[in-house]
Amino acid sequence: MTSSRRAFAAIVGKDLRTELRTMRSLPAMILFAVTTFIIFRYGLDRTALSGSLASGVIWTTLLFAAVLGINRIFLPEREEGGFDSFRLAPVDRPVLFAAKAAVLFLYLVVLEAIVVPVFAVFFLENWTGLLPLIVILLATNLGFAALGTLISSMAVNSRARDLLVPLLLLPLVVPLMIAATSATGPLLEPAGPGYDKFGTWLLVLGLYDGVFCLVGYAVFDFLLED
Amino acid sequence: MADGSDNAISLRGLGRDYGDRPALAGVDLELPEGASLAVLGPNGSGKSTLLRVLATLLRPSRGEVRVLGCSLPGESWKLRGRVGYLGHQPLLYEDLTGRENLHFQARLYGLDDETAAARIESDLEILGMRRRADYRVSDYSAGMKQRIAIARAVLHRPRLLLLDEPDSNLDPQGREAVRALIGRPGELAWKGEAPVTRVAVSHEPERARAEADQVLELKIGAAA
Numbered sequence: 001m002t003s004s005r006r007a008f009a010a011i012v013g014k015d016l017r018t019e020l021r022t023m024r025s026l027p028a029m030i031l032f033a034v035t036t037f038i039i040f041r042y043g044l045d046r047t048a049l050s051g052s053l054a055s056g057v058i059w060t061t062l063l064f065a066a067v068l069g070i071n072r073i074f075l076p077e078r079e080e081g082g083f084d085s086f087r088l089a090p091v092d093r094p095v096l097f098a099a100k101a102a103v104l105f106l107y108l109v110v111l112e113a114i115v116v117p118v119f120a121v122f123f124l125e126n127w128t129g130l131l132p133l134i135v136i137l138l139a140t141n142l143g144f145a146a147l148g149t150l151i152s153s154m155a156v157n158s159r160a161r162d163l164l165v166p167l168l169l170l171p172l173v174v175p176l177m178i179a180a181t182s183a184t185g186p187l188l189e190p191a192g193p194g195y196d197k198f199g200t201w202l203l204v205l206g207l208y209d210g211v212f213c214l215v216g217y218a219v220f221d222f223l224l225e226d
Numbered sequence: 227m228a229d230g231s232d233n234a235i236s237l238r239g240l241g242r243d244y245g246d247r248p249a250l251a252g253v254d255l256e257l258p259e260g261a262s263l264a265v266l267g268p269n270g271s272g273k274s275t276l277l278r279v280l281a282t283l284l285r286p287s288r289g290e291v292r293v294l295g296c297s298l299p300g301e302s303w304k305l306r307g308r309v310g311y312l313g314h315q316p317l318l319y320e321d322l323t324g325r326e327n328l329h330f331q332a333r334l335y336g337l338d339d340e341t342a343a344a345r346i347e348s349d350l351e352i353l354g355m356r357r358r359a360d361y362r363v364s365d366y367s368a369g370m371k372q373r374i375a376i377a378r379a380v381l382h383r384p385r386l387l388l389l390d391e392p393d394s395n396l397d398p399q400g401r402e403a404v405r406a407l408i409g410r411p412g413e414l415a416w417k418g419e420a421p422v423t424r425v426a427v428s429h430e431p432e433r434a435r436a437e438a439d440q441v442l443e444l445k446i447g448a449a450a
Contacts, residue, residue: 003336006333006336007333007334007336009333010330010333010334014319014322014326014330017322017326018319018321018322021321022321076319076320076321080315080317080318080319080320081313081315081316081317081318082317082319084283084311084313084315084317085317085331085334085378086334087282087283087306088281088282088283088306088307088309088311089306089307089331089334089335090306090307090334090335090336091306091334225285
C-alpha cells in the first residue's frame with residue numbers, strides 16, 4: 001500500500017492546482033456570498049446588524065455558498081474517471097475522503113477570509129468579535145467539510161446531484177448551524193463580544209465534527225464500491 | 227503465484243449482471259502467467275465488463291474469479307497496484323497536463339520521485355509525447371490522450387495488463403509507438419522481471435488470433 005500521507009498530499013495538491021488553474025468553485029462561492037450580503041443589506045434595509053440577526057445572516061450565507069463548493073468537489077472524479085483511477089491504486093480509500101474534506105475545508109477558509117471582512121464592512125459597528133469568531137468558523141468548517149464530502153460522494157453519481165446535495169445536507173447540518181449561530185450571536189453584540197455558553201457550543205461543534213469525520217472515514221470504503 | 231497455481235487468471239462460471247440484464251454469463255478461462263489473451267466479440271458481448279471485473283472495478287455477480295492468486299471480490303484489495311488498466315475512458319484529469327497526470331498517478335502508486343521522473347520521461351519519449359506532455363489534457367486529440375492513458379496504465383509496471391481496444395484513436399505512428407512501449411502480445415516484460423500477463427480486447431480477429439496465445443470469444447451475454 002502507498003503511504004496514506006503521500007496519497008493524501010497528491011490528491012490535495014492535484015485539486016488545489018486544478019482550482020487555481022480553472023477557478024471553478026471558489027469565485028462562484030465568493031460572488032454568491034458577497035451578492036447575498038448586498039441583498040440582505042437592502043432587503044433588511046439595515047446598515048448595521050448585531051447579535052443573533054448578524055449571526056443568522058452570516059451563517060445562512062456561508063451555508064449556501066458552501067453548498068456550491070460541495071456540489072463540485074467530486075465532479076472531476078466522476079466525469080474524468082478519477083474514481084476508477086483511485087480504486088485501481090494501492091491506496092486506502094478513506095484517504096480520498098480525508099483529502100477531499102481537507103480541500104473543502106481550505107475552500108471554506110479562503111471563502112471566509114474574503115467574505116467575513118466584507119460582512120464586517122457592510123454590517124458591523126464593532127469588529128472585536130471577529131477574532132473569537134475565527135474559532136467558531138474553523139470548527140464549523142470541519143463539520144461542513146466532513147458532512148459535505150460524505151453527501152457529495154453519495155450524490156455525485158446521480159443526475160439529480162444538484163438537487164440531492166442540498167436535500168440531504170440541509171437537514172443534517174441543522175445541529176451544526178444551531179451551534180454555530182448560537183455561539184456567534186453573542187460575539188457580534190454592539191457592546192463587544194460576549195462569551196455566554198461559548199465553551200458549550202464549541203463542544204457541540206467539536207462533537208459534531210468528530211462524529212461526521214468518523215462516519216465519513218468509516219463508510220467511504222463502501223461508497224466507492226461498485 | 228500466491229495460491230500455488232501457475233495461472234494468472236482463472237475464471238469458472240463468471241457472470242455479471244447490470245440490474246436484471248446479464249452482461250456476462252458462464253465465462254470459463256485459465257490463462258497462465260505471462261501469456262496473452264485476446265478477447266473478441268460483438269458490441270455488447272461483455273468484453274469491457276470482463277476487463278472491469280478483472281481490474282476489480284466491478285464485482286462479479288456469480289462464479290469464481292482468481293486473478294494473480296487473489297480471489298475476487300474478497301481479496302481485491304490485494305490486487306490493487308498490480309494491475310494496469312486501460313479502459314474506454316483515459317482516466318486523465320482534463321485540467322492537468324499529461325506530465326502532471328502521470329506524476330499524480332506515480333504518487334498514488336507510491337513510486338519515489340526519482341524513479342517516477344525517469345520512468346515518465348522514458349515512456350513519454352517512446353510514445354512520442356515528450357514535447358507535448360506539458361499541454362493540458364483537454365487540449366489533446368483523442369490519439370494523444372490514448373498515448374498518455376497507456377503511459378498511465380503501465381507507469382507502475384503491473385504484473386497484469388488489461389487493455390480495452392488499445393489501438394483505438396491511434397494513427398499508424400501512434401500504434402507503433404504504443405507497441406514500442408508495451409510490445410506485442412507475449413513480448414512484454416519489465417526490466418529484470420517475468421513476462422507480463424496481458425488481456426486485450428480487440429476488434430481485429432485475424433491479427434488477434436495470430437498474435438495472442440489464447441483467444442476468448444464472447445457472444446451477447448455468454449462466452450462462445
